[in-house]
Structures are given as structure tokens and as C-alpha cells.
Amino acid sequence: MRTWKTELGKKSYSSIYSMTSPANEILFFSLRLKTGVRQKHVLPGRMRLYDLQHPPVNRWEAPEFTWLIRATMATGYITLLRLLQHCRTSPKTISLALIAWLVCWQFTLVSAQESNPTVVWDIASFQQQLSTHKEVADLWSILKKAADSDLTEPAWTPASELPGREAVHVNRRNLNDGLMRKVGRRIERAALVYRITGDERYLASAWRQITVLFNDPLWADWRDLAHQNYANSYVDIRTGDLSAALGITYGWLQEGLTEEQRAEFIEGVDRQVIQPFLKSVEQNVWWLDAGHNWTTRVVGGIGILGVALQGSHPQAGQIITIAEEAMYGYLDHLGEDGSFNESPGYVSDLTAAARYFKVRSGSQSDKAKKTINQLVKAAHWTVWTLLPGFRQMAFGDTKTKRPLRSEFAGAIAAASGDQLTQWLFLSGGNLREGIDPRRLDPEAVLAYNPSVKPLSPAELLPLAKAFYNQGGLVISRTGWDLSSESQDVVVYAKHGREQSHGHDDVGQVAMTVGTQAIIVEVGNNFTYPSDYFGTNRPEYYPASARGHNIITFGSEPDAGMNPQGRGELVFFEEEESSTHWKMDLSKAYLDQRKVTREVLHGRPSLLVVLDEVELPNEEQITLRWHSGGEPTSLIPGGYQFQAGDHTAALHITALAGKSPTYSVQNHSFAPPYDESRDGQKLPQYREPLVSITTQDKAIRWLTVVAFAQGSSTPIVQQIDQNTWQIEHGGKKVTVLLTSDGLEWKQ
Template sequence: MSELPPLARRRFLQQASTATAAWWISPRLFGSETPTTHVHPRIYLSASGHAGLRTPADLRAAIASDAWSRATWDRIVQLAQTEATQPPLLPHSPVPRRAAASIRDRNLDYHLCEATGTRLVRFALVHLITGDAACRAAALAQIEALYDPERWPDWIDQSHVRFGHPADLRTGMLAQDVAIAYDWLAPSLDATERAFIIEGLNRRGIQPFLTSVTQDAWWTHDLNNWLTVIYGGLGITGMVLAGEHPDADRLVSLALDAFERYLSIYGERGEFNESVAYANANRMPVALFLAQHYATAGGDNRLARPPFPELCRWVMHGTLTNRRLVPFGDCHPEAPVMAGYISAVAAAAQDGVLQHYYLTQQAETTNPLELVWYDPRVRPDSPAGREPLATAFTAHGGMIVSRTSWDPDRAACIVFAKSGREENHEHNDVGQLGFDALGERLIIDIGSPSSYPADFFEPHSRWQYYNASIRSHNVLMFGGREQRYPVRERGESIDVSDLAGKVTAWSHEPGHGTAWRIDLTPAYTGAIQVTRTVLHLWPGYVLVFDEAELDAAEEISLRWHTIDQAEPTAAGAFVVHGNHAACVGHIAALDDTDLTFRRREHAYAPPYHLERSGDPLEQRHESYIEATATGSRCRWLTLFASGTVTDFGANQHWQRTSNGWTFSGPEGLIEAKITTTEISLRAREAHRSISLA
């Protein structure tokens, strides 16, 4: 792929500005037509209402009649009116969740661009619906700042300049939001104001994008969020500017072609090629296809067809209690669900279960797009009784979930595991398992570092950061080696299915529990056979049986990451405490292996200890319990019993018997057995059991 020489982007912008400004800011922008010929709004709201498309009047009616829409609108208006009294956001502006290093370096990070674009669109919507003059003025002031090379020198993240292309994620984000704001402001703009906004979009978004496409940028090939954010942002820009910019049709065509390629990534049940914790990247396909539905005056609504309803159900199954997602891959485990796009799919498919999920997971927002995407006519239906409590997906990461209920706040226990490997933002975590109890994390996945290091996505160096490494996951490790992983260059597609495990046995007894077995052999080197068998006896009893046969004797390790600093005994017993929930664990070898137990903590070490800004990564010292031994085989059993802190404490232990283990809990005696023919967990007094042959 070709690259621009140093400072080429800045020179490109200056040349583009000089060459085109005089042409754009003139009546010729509209040809022989008047500005009123190009009717707006046309994206997400329709001036005509043709084919049942929602109009500004329809939105006003929903605000007046629907409680959720009214509450959301009131928050949007209040925030917009407050922001309208403030100066425009600039590269050094502090916004929520923004890193101090980005503010210091005036870098265009995600949080700044997201906040700026959402604020701009919020101004535009409030003005469109109410005629608020202050919001109109604030929107134009923010656009003027975005176009000013002295105040916003670039529309690109500094860490992406090294790729040599004039467009990146930030280009797509900002172009999209400026275009939507233009669409909603246009009825109140005169010809000069329209020309000013279109010229800036051309100079700062459209031409950098087209130049990057001509350069065959790597992100034109990778089927990940770079493609969707950049192509999607400029595709929506093209839909907004149809008839008003000579490249509008080309922008739309390029985007639709790219997104049709992108749709090939989804599994049969909607599985995404990244972890569910990164699923907010699906917002862009939703945004583009809904925009197309409006831009084609009510043409086919792609969101009503696969993979979109299935994708949203996959995300729903991957949602834990307290608005958190299953924390596989690159993620922040305590971050709230970002499910704003799901309301658009619920509306397109008239799906009450997805509507219920949206309302329970992301009910409060000040994002204007969520308000216009939401259809209050869709009646919410609880997933209880409509969706299974346990499911195993087979594509990509192969997410497995066993939950005791669909209670969004305090399900007794949710066990999450995986059999596969994602293609993007992945970790070496094939076979990973953890669980929550009563809405709290107990056996955990630690997620991402505080910020991405500069080489975090480069071949090999990624695994030097423990977050992505096998070292930070609750799986077997042999000889300290990583799991098998692909080595690919940016823009190169690789099939990773031969590095993934496979569910070979599955059993679910409604009201009793769930059991499964995974063949993990393909994920390892130096191994003849590796399997993991899991039983989840409801409510909160979990059995994990790990077996492996290796090519040669070497160190074997098993780690369990805990929310606290749980200390194991010499016999392998431990207790994990949350605020309200706890679990009692025990690790044992079912052969003559002499296991050693210890508690350890993670830490970053030079040279792999810096963010891409050069600042040190946050040292969190995540704690884990490790069992180790040396040999060529292992048959290791881990048992957990979880519940309230008062029910499960330091005086309780799993007891070994002549034919298994027992635990005395609030439901009476729990029995665990492993024989040559069957693995089982049974709550004797509760008449509940789960087994796997």
C-alpha cells in the first residue's frame, strides 16, 4: 500500500482548502437549482414522511405521548441548552473518560470525537424540533471550530498518522456527525451556510477518505471497526449530500459495497468476529443501513433481516447483571452496556424482546440518535420464558452462557465461558471461564490495560502485555507458552478456526443446570489432547474438570483470577469475597500429581509498560490463584460454591469423600462425583442434579 510522506496530510488539507474554497462557497454549488430543491431532513427523520418514514412531527407526537421519549427528550434539551452556553469543544477539552495524556497532547481520541459529534447532533435536533436559535448558533460555532486548522489541526488520531493515510477512524466519526447535523440544520440554513458546511466536509472528510481509498489503505480490506466507522461515516455523508456534492453517489456506493463484504463476518446465530464486549462496533452497520432506508425514501430496511436481529440476541445473551457484558477480549469489565443501536433493530423487526433488552440496559441517554431510532409502538416483552437460560454459540469466540434467570440486577449466578477465538481484539483465552454471583464479579476476566500501548496490535508483542496473554486467563498453560495465535499483517485475512476449540458435549436440564465439554487441543502446542468439562448446578455450584496429555513432561499451570486477593491453603482451598457475594473454591488433582498453590499478582515490566502516549500503564496488580505441577499429564478438578457472603465463608470447605466431594450449603448437601463413565453434581435435598457422560 502506498503512503503519504511526512506532513503530507497537513499539506493535503492546505492545498485542498485553497483549491476548492472559492468554488464551493458560490451559487454554483447548487447548479441551476435553488437550495430548497435539496429537501432536508432526509436521514433518520424525513421531511416527506413517504412510506411511513418518521417525520419531525411524528417525533414531536412521540415526545408528547410516550413517557420514555419524553424523559429522554427532556434530558437532551436540558443538556443541549447548557452546552450552547459553552465554547466549542477543542482538542484539549476535557470530556468524560478522556485520558489526561490525550488532553495534554491534544490528541483526537475516541472520547473527544464522540463527545464533540454527539453534542453537535444534539444541537441540530433540538433546533429542528423546537427552533431553538441558541442551539443553531452553537452548532454552527462547533462546525466552524472543526473546520479551522488552527483550532482542529487534523481529523485524525496522532497514533494513526504512522499508517500514511489522510483518513482514519476520527475522520469517519466526525464526517458522519457533521453530515447528520447539516441534514437537520439545513431547513434553516441559507445558501452560503450550506456551502460553507459542504466545503468543509469535502476538505476535511470526503477528499481525505477518497485519497485513502485510492492509496488502497489497509482498512479497506480488514473486516473490522475501521472499515465500518470510516466507510460508514462517509457513506452516511454521501446519503446526506445526494445532489449537493459531486462525489455523493460514489461515497454511498463505496460504503454499501464495503458493508456487504462486512456482513459476511457474522455467524449463523449473529455472532460477531470480535467479543461481545466490543459489540458496540455494530452500531455503524446499523447506522448505515437505517440511513439507507431513509435515503431511499422507505426502501428495504436491511435491519429487519439477518444478521441484525440475531446479532442483538447474541449481545443480549452476552449481557451480565448490572448492565455489564461478558468480558472476553479487549474490554473494560465494569463498563456499562452500550446498546443504543439495538432500539433501531427492535423497531425494524418489531421485536418486543429486543425492545425490552434496550429499555432495561440503556434506558437513560442524551444521545439524539437513540431518541430518533426508538419506536415507542414496539411493546417490550421480557426474555423470561422466551429465550433460553443456557446457550452455546459456535462461531468465532464460541461464547457459552449459563444463567439462573434473566433478572437484570441480581441473577443468582451467571457462568460465562468460550470455546473459540475471535478475529479482532482477541486474547489468548480459548477455554476461558468465569462467573458472577448476585450481580457481582467473583471469578473474573481482567480485560484490557488502562490504555492501548503503541505495539499492542502488532504481531507477537501483543502477548507481552499480560492482559492479552494466556497468563491472565483461567485456563491451562503448558511450559509458560502462549496458546497458538495467527500472525497476520494489516489488511490480510486469516481463518483462525483451526486455532479454536469445539464443544463436543452439551446438556441442559431446565431448572437444574447446564453441562458442556470442550476439546481445546487445537489451541495448544506440545499437547496431544486437552479437554475442559464444566458443570453448572443451579443456583451457584460450578465444577471444572481439566484433562491434558502432553508430548513431554513440563510445567503445567492453572490460574483462577479472583475479584479479591484470595489466598489458597496448602491443600488448594480458598474463599473469594465480593461486597455481598462470595464463593468457596477448591483445586485438586485426581491422580498422583503433587500440586503447589500460591497467590500472585500481575504487573507490567519494561519495555512493555507504557501507553502509546509514553505514559506508564496503570498498575492494577490483579490477583490470581495458581496451581502448578510438572508432568506430561494432568487431571485437575476445581469446585466452586457461590452465594451470599453470610452463606459462604471461611468455615466452609469442599470435603473429599471415598467417591467424590461434598459441600454443605444453604440448599443442603452438594455432591460432586467423577467416575470413568460420568461427571455429576447433585443437590440431594433440593432434588436437583446435572451430569455429563
């Protein structure tokens, strides 16, 4: 390690810089089949990230400097030996010769590094595809159209009114997610068009936005206002996203920038990103090894900037070292079965990980294979979470109606050749015809490999699957039509708990037909309150146990849940006509409560749930079912409701324990837990639900849900203590409760 005194623009500071060598150089992966990078190293499982059009920046391997370095070292070595062989040579002379040789050697190494830009994202293969693949040429045309419109557009600031940007963020001059995404895409597309065409108008366009980022007072802090009070964090996910875009952009622009512009860029990112990032790291900031989207977006994004600044900034190597450790550590948080470690709504943040881990085509290293395999499994898990309308199951902090953005899957498909992942990418990667050109992600365009032919889940996957890691999702469907016009039925549940952005929802069961919810997962359709990620989180019903279709205890907000607990899948069985599973949820609760839930999905439109509870002491036990419409009571425990074009029946039978009370309720946010972190009142959706409550030590409750299209109400009849008959959709089925559990007959 060596301390350097460095001048960046007008700023002087000391920094620690680690000299690069073949034994310790930090190496990056590339998840693109088309990056054109070359593998050239002795360490197993590692690859260098080099652009074929530019020389590598490793001092030891830059080809145009290799002869100079080796010649200098050899000459100095021989000279020293000759001097040492002559006793008449004074120690002072030998010392001076040694110092001169070391200075000459260091000068050649620094020159080698400073003379060669690092291009983080290669475009050579993309340029080739422009002439051979029409779909790539069409995407390029859309991208260039957006870059053309930017030529006369003023630089954007946090005060800019942009399409789709909420007024609250404009008024507060906030660096919200949408703004940072738009700015990042703007500078990337301008730089990409410049790199391909050589037209300096696009360089000037990119630079106009970049220099405003460094100099406009509204850009003084590259953090969201909501994140500026986070302990020891002087950068955030906005900083990380913008840093990644700047790193990619700088590699494409660097040769066209003047010496003064390059100095301004380096000084700007040093002030806005590098020093705040390293200050956070020195204070052991929480997101370094948190294993969620802050890790990938902050550390991964700034790590990409570090790669771009190799040879230009003395702390680039230190940043890369930090990023390497954190990002490979992040992979360990993903489930072995592909389960994502956050709620489904955050899976699009795998874009940050996919951008970081770029694996070269044809690599056979074990580490590269493992990385690709893990991300492919995560992409497949994502496919399973999809509902008609290309929405996701709204477990945890997931929006119920927001379509998935699957740009991340392009890089994974390109590296792996996986056809299902390519389908995911093309279905939700914003590459469709008619898209607003400014929404087209330049990185997604570069990631697209048209030689990987997509295969849909209908061609590859069964209708049901159980996952065991993280959230432990269990899914049963009638088909794989994910269009907005679909009438497929999906029943989905979970027995686990996500590491991040999860709710108190272990044991949750929900049901949809097409885009209409029958049994509702309320999700998270509001802006986070300022205290949402603290001890007050259960006060907000969507995150609490009372906002889910599960058993709860007592009247306190925590509802008897174990904040770290998760259930277990006892069995999972799939047949052509049904899917059947049982979950032991006891460990998800505190105080030795025993809770099990057995679920039967009779295709297409029957759902049966058996809840059993045993307690050490008598206490309040409650079960809630959130319905897709306002429920009307027919008999005690029997309800009907209209859910879109479908009429549904909900029937609850108490098989053991004291007689429960039934009620219809609606959720709402109550003061003081009714404001977002922006100071806005939270939206009141007033989701309807049926509540079943008793005071007891043990209960056994059976719930039957059936629906049919139109106004005909399904009929649920209890024939005897263990038999129910259901008429719906012109069909009659029988549900039996045996000593082995639930059974059904058509």
C-alpha cells in the same frame, strides 16, 4: 464515468463522478420504523433513502424535474431524427445539434441534483409522536434543554475541559473518543432543534461549532493521536464518527445555510474527510474489509456523509459505492447464531452499523429482512453477555465494570418490532430519567418507537445457552435479574476466538454472583499500549493466555497457543438444576497437543471443571485460577478466599500424572510493557490467582469451586478417587467422576 473539474470554495480539483441511473444507483437501508422513507425502485432487495419532506436527489426521479428531463430528451431525440432524415443537412450541423442537446440534458440533470438537499434522517414521525407519546415529549424536553445550554457555550476544541474528559487528553490536545462523541451530539441536537422549531439561534449554535471544526488549528487533523501513524490510513474512527454526525446535521441545516456557508461546509469536509478517505482507499487501507468497528465507524460514517452530499459534491457517489460494498461485506462477519465478531465490549459500535442500515417500515425485500434478522440476532447475543449491573462478560478487550451502552438497539427494535431488543435499548440506551442532558444521544431519541413494547429476558429466554460462532460463548445462569442488587449467579465460558479485540482465552471459564466475581475474568481495564496490537501483545498479561483460567504450556508469553485456533463444543446439556458441557480445545494449541475441558454448573453456586491433557512430549503444564479475593491455602490444592460478602472454596485435585506444585501469585505489568500509548504507567491491579504446575506428558485435574454468603467456608472433601462431597450454603451435594464424565447429586 466522467472526469469533472470542480470548484469547491477556493479549491480546484479533478474528480471522477459516476452518473446516477436507475440501473446503478447506490441505495441505502434504513433501520428505523419511523424514517418515513418511501420504497420506490425496481431492483429487488434495495430501498432508497429519501425524506418525505424533501424531494429525492436521483436525477432520473426527482418529480419536479422529471417533466423537464423527459421533455428535453424527447425533443432532442425527435430533432435529431428529423435532421438525419434530411440529406441536405451537413454533418457539422448534426454534430452541433447533438452537442447542444447533450449540454442541455446534462444541465438539467445537474440542476436537478444541485437544487435538492438530501436529508439523511427523517423526523416527520418524531414530530407526530411529540404530541401523542409523553415519553417522547419528555425526551425531547431533555434534548432541547441541552441544546439551550449550548447556545452560550463556546465551541469545543481538543483543548476543552469537559465533564468526564481525562486530563491527559486535554493536555495532549487529543481527539479522543469522548470528545468526538460530545461534539457530534452537540451539533446534531442543535440542528434537530432548529429543524423542528425553525429557531435560527440553534442553527447559529450548530454552525459555530462546525466552522471551528474546519478552521481552528487544533482541529487540523480529525484523527486520534494514537492513530496517526497507522499505515495508509489518513482517516480513523474519530473521523468517521464526526462525519456521520456532520452528514445528518447538514441535511437538517442545509436549507437555512447561506450559499457561502454551504460552500464552506463542502470545502471543509472535502479537505478533512473526503480526500483523506479516498487517498486511504486508493492505497488499499486495511480497514476497508476488516469487518470490525473501524469498518462500520470509518466507512459507514463517511458513507452517511456521502449520502448527505449527493448533488453537492462530485465524489459523493464514489463514496457511497465504497461504503455500500464494505458495509454489506461487514454483515458477513457476524455469526449466523448472532455471535458478535469482536469482544463483547465493542458491541456498542453496532451503533454505526445500525445508523447506516436503516430499513423502512413494512419492507418485504429479502435483503432488508436478512439485514434486520442479522442485527436482531446480534442484539439477542448481547443480552446473553449481560451480567448484573448491566455489565458485560469481560472477554477480550472489555472493561469489567463499564455498563453497556445499547443505543444501537433502538433502531433495530424499531425496524423489527422485536420486543427483547426494545428491552435492551430501553435498559441501556441512556434514555433514563435523571440523565445528564448532554449524554442523551439525539439519534437514540429519534430511533425510539414507543409502540414496540419491551419484554425482558426473564419473560423470553431460558437460563442457559451455547453459541457456536466467533467467540463460541457458553452461558449458565440462575436468573435474569441484571440489577446492581442482584444475587444471581452466572457461569460463562468460551470455546472460540473472536475475529477482533479477542485474547488468548480459548477455554476460559469465569463465575460471578451479582456484581462480585468469584472466578475472575480480568478483562481489559487499561488504555492500549502503542505496541498492543502487534507481536508484543502477549507481553501484556490480560491479553495473554497466562491472564486467563486456562491450561498453558511452557514459559514463553505465547504459552503454546495457536493465534488462529479455536476449540469445539463437544456437547451441551441443560437441566433445571444444572448446565453441563464439554469443550475440545486441542485446535487452540500448537504442536498436536490434545486438551479437553468439561464444565458442570450446579445451580446455584457450584462449579466443577475437569481438565485433561495429552502431549507428544513432556513439557511444563500450568493451570491458573484467578480468584475474587486473596486466596489462603488450607491444604495442598485447597484454598479459601473472601469475595465481597461471600466466602469461597477452591479445591484442585490431580487425578493423573505427576504431583503438581501449587502457588498463590499476583499479576503485574513489568517494564518495558507497562506504559499506555499516552505515555502513562498502566494501573497495577495485582489480581490474585492460584497456579498449578507440573512437568509431564499427560495430566487430569479436577477443580471444584463453591461459595456461600457470609463467613461460613464451604467444605470440599474427597471421599474416594471418583467422589467429592461439598457442603455450602446449608446444602450437601456429591460430585461423581464416571466413565461418561462429570455427574452430581443434591
